[in-house]
Amino acid sequence: MLKRIFGPGRALVESIENRILVGIAAFMATIVILGWVAINEPGRMQAFDRQFNARSTEKGAALFVSACATCHGPQGHGILGRAPALNNPQLFGHDYFPELTAQVTALETERGAIAAELADTVNPVSDARREEIESRLEAIDAEIEDLAQQMRDQLPPAVLAVGYDPLNFDRLEQTDWGGGLENFIISTITSGRPVSNAYWPQPMPAWGQVSGGSLRPDQIRDLARYIMNWDREWTLDDLTAVRQFAVAPCNQQALPGATGACEDLLAGSAADGGAAQAPALTAGDIAGTDVDAVLAALETVEGDAAAGQNTYQAQGCTGCHTTGVGPDLAGTYTRVENERLADPALAGYTAEQYLVESIINPSAFVAPGFADGVMPASFGTVLTVQDIANLVAYLETQTE
C-alpha cells in the first residue's frame, strides 16, 4: 500500500541524476515565483495601502461616534455655540469664488506694498504721496468690501447667519498653520485647544495619550483619516449643512482672562442679521436655533399633542426627563408657569418662548439644581418647526 503510493516518488529521487534534476527544477521554480512576487510587489503594496486607509476610516468613524459626535455633531456639521463643523468646506479650504478671490488677493498684495511704503521711517514718504496712499488704502478696502459683498450675495443667508465669511474660506490660512491639513487635525486632536473655553462652553480636550488623553497615536490617525475622508467636490449645499463655523481666536490680549471680546464675537455671529436675512420659517423647515424666528413661525403652525408625545419619546427625551437627570416631565407646564416665569432672569418671557428656547438652546437658561451642557444643543438641527409645535403642545398638557 505505502509502496504503491511512495513507489513512483521514490523511483524519481532514487538515482542521482533525477535528484539533481528535481533539485534544479525546484530552484528554477522558486526563482520564477520570486520573480512573479517581485513584479507584483508595487501593486500589492499600493493595494495594501488603499485597503489599510479604508479600514482606518472605518475605525475612525467608530471613534468619531463615541468621542466627537456629541460636540461636533453626528455628521460632523458642528453644533451651534458648542463646537465647529469638521464636515465643512472651510476646514478643507474650498474656495467657492476663485475669480473674486484672485482679485481680493491682488488688492491685498497692493495694500501690503503701499502700506509698507507708508510705514517706512528711514525714507519717509512725502505728504502728497502719503495722502495718495491713504486714499488708495481706503479705496482698496472699499473694493475688497465690494467683492466680499458680491460673494455674500451669492451665498444663502443662513450660511452667513452662522458666521461664514467668504473672505476667510480657508481654516488653515485663518490660523496661519504652516503644515498640511491632516497634520493640523492630528495636532488638534492630540493636544486639544487649551484656551478654547474662551469661545466655546467646553474646551477641546487633549485626546492624545502623549498629552494625557485616552487615544493612542494610531487611533488619532484613524480619526484624522476619517475626517479627511469628508473632502469632496464641495457644493453650496455642503455649506448650508454646516451648523457652526470655526471661530477665529479673537483678540489675543483678551485671552485667557477677559473673555468679553470673544463672547461678543460669538453673539455677533449668531445675531448678525440672522433673523433679518433668513427667510421666514415654515412648518416643514428645520427649526434652527433662532428662537425668535421659530416663535414667529409658531404663530401659524398648529401643534398636535399626540404627535408631540411620539417625538418626545423618539428623541429620547424620556431618557433624562423621567429619570431625574433633567427636570421631570410630569408637571413641566405647571412649573414653567408658576416657578420659571417668576424667575427675574426670565422676565418678559412667555411660557411658549421659554419652552422653545429650552428645546433649541438649552444652555440659555438652566433650571436650578441641574447641570448645564447635559442636554444636547442639537435639537434645533434635527427638529422641524412642526415638531417643535407638537412638542410644545404636548408639554402644555403636562400639568399637575
Add this chain to the structure above:
Amino acid sequence: MSVLPFPSFLDDVKEKGLKKASFEIADDVVERLTAGMNVTDIREALRGEAPSRRPNPRLTPHADGFWLHIRPSYYHNSMTGLYPTFRLGWLSVYFTFFETITGIFLMIFYTPSPEFAYSNMLNILSNVPFGQFMRDLHRLGAEAMVLIVTLHMLRTFITGSYKKPRQFTWFTGVILLLSTLFLSFSGYLLPWDQLALWAVTIGASMAEAVPPQIVGTNVNLLLRGGPEIGANGLLRFYLLHVLAVPAILFIFIAVHYYKVIVHGPSLPPREENIGEDTAKRIPLDRRVYFIPDIMTSEIMWVAVTTLIMIILVTFFWHAPLESHSNPQVTPLGTTAPWYFLWIQGALKLGDKTFWGVIFPGIIFNFLMVLPYIDTTPSRRYADRRFMLSIGMVLTSLTVIFSYMGLPEFGVKTSADSEILNLDLAPDERLGIIKPIPYDQLVVGAYTTAQFEAEDEAAMQETVAAFNEEIAENGERAELLADLTGPGALVLNQAEFAFETVPSDAPRLEHVLEEFYGFLEKDSAELANAWGAIIITQNQANLKRIDLVISWDEVVVEGGNPVLDDQGNSILALDEDGNPIRRFNIKHIFINEDSQYFGE
C-alpha cells in the same frame, strides 16, 4: 631561473602553458575549499561513478573539513528511505535555519517598542518589497516547525528510539521541543496587535499561577516587565525571541545532533535483535555514502521544501494581522495559539494552578524522564503494547483538550452578544456582514421579519405588517431613540420604515436570512426576537451598518434559559408583570475600498 625573483605561478605558465597551469591552480583551490576533493573527484561523484583514486577522496571532507566533520560519511541504507525517519529531524533543522534567515530579514524592519511595533508591521506590509512575503514565510515556518518537531518526537516515541543508549538524546529533544514552543509563542507578541496581546496575556497569566505565590508573582513580573504587558514586556519577549531562546536552541541542537551521530541514527526496530544496538556497525554492502547520495538528496529537499513554502505563502496563505493591541478591548472568542489550546482546554476543567501549571509540568517532566522510566530493552512494537497505549491515550487527550480549548466549548456568552459579536460582525475576524460586496449594501432598513412570510410574494406585506406592529407596541420609538441617542445615527425619523431587501442585493438577503436563522436557533433565550440591518451612508465611500436584535428577556440561570414543562422558556417580567423588551445594537462601518470580500 624564476620569471620573478621568487618562485611564482608565472614559472608554471612558462613550463606548462597557460591553460594547464590555470587548470592546475583551479583544481588546487577546489581541493582546498572542499577539504579533499578536486574537480575530477567532484565530477565522478556527481556522475554516480566510483572514486578513481585511493584513499577515497569523498571521505576526506568529513575527516579534514569543518562543515562536514559532524556529518557521518555513510549511513545505513535502512535509514535513508522515508520510513523510519520521515525526514522529520532533518526538517526540524531545516526550519531552524529557515526561521533564522527570515527572522533576520524581519529584524531589520522592526523596533521592539509599543509605539513603533505595529506601525513597523504596516510598513513591512505596505512599504518593504518582499516584506509581506518574508513575514508570511517566517510565520508559516514557525507553525510548521512546531508541528514537525512534535511529530518528530512522536515518531521517536513510536519507534522506541529513546531507549538505551539514546536516553539523553531524547532528553535534549524535549528541551528543543520546549524551546520551539516558546520561540513560536514569544514571536506572537511582537506584531503588537490584538491577536498578540491577548494570546500572550492568556499565556503569561499561567506564569502567574506557578506555586508558591511568591514565585508565580515574580516570574510573571519578570516576564511581563510589569503588572501589565507594556513596553518592558515587549522588549523582554523580543530579547527572548531573538537572543536567549535561539541561543538555547542552537546549543541543544548541537548536543542533540552530536548524540545522534555518536550513537548513530537508530535503525527500524525489526532490523535489530532485541537489546542490541547495531546502528554504528554498518555492513559494507548496506552503506550509503554522504557524498554524493545523501548530500544531493538533502540539497534537493532544501529546494523542494523551500519551493513548497514559497508556493503556500504566494498563493494560499498570509499571516494574519489584527488591529492595534488594545488592553481595554478583549475580542470575543480569544484563544491561545493552537499548540497551547490543550492547556487552555485543561484550564476549563478547574483550578488554574493545577491545570495551567502543574498538569503541563507533569506532562513535560514525564516526557523528559520517559527513557529513564521505560527501561525495557525491546523496541519492537509487539513488545511495547503498554507504552504505545499510553502514547495513544496522551495523543488523544491532547486532541480532546485542544478541542475543549476552542471558544465554542464551555464559554457561555449571552445569545444576543454572541450573534452580534461572533457570528455577524466580530471585531477582528470577518464575520458575515463585512464580506458583503459594497454595492450590495443598499441604503435602507431591513428586518428578519421578512422571512416570517410564507413565500416571497408575501414578504412585502409581512414587512408592512411588521412596521405597523412595532409602531403600535412602541418598539419603533424605542429603537429610534436608541439609534439616534447613544448611537448618534442621523435618520429621517418620520419616514423611517423597514422594507424588503432589494432583488439586486442577493448577498445581503442571504446574510439577513442567516441572521434570521441565528435568532431562530437561539429562540429559547431570545423570545419573540426580531433582528434588523439598517444601512446608512456616512460618507461618500463609507457606509454605516447598524445591527439590531430586539427580544423579550427570559429567565436565565447559569447562562442557560430556564424551561417550563413544555420546554418553553419563561419570560422575565418587570414589577408591573409586563415582559421586558431588550435591544442590543452594534454598529460597524464599511469603506468601499476595504475589500473584505476579497479575503
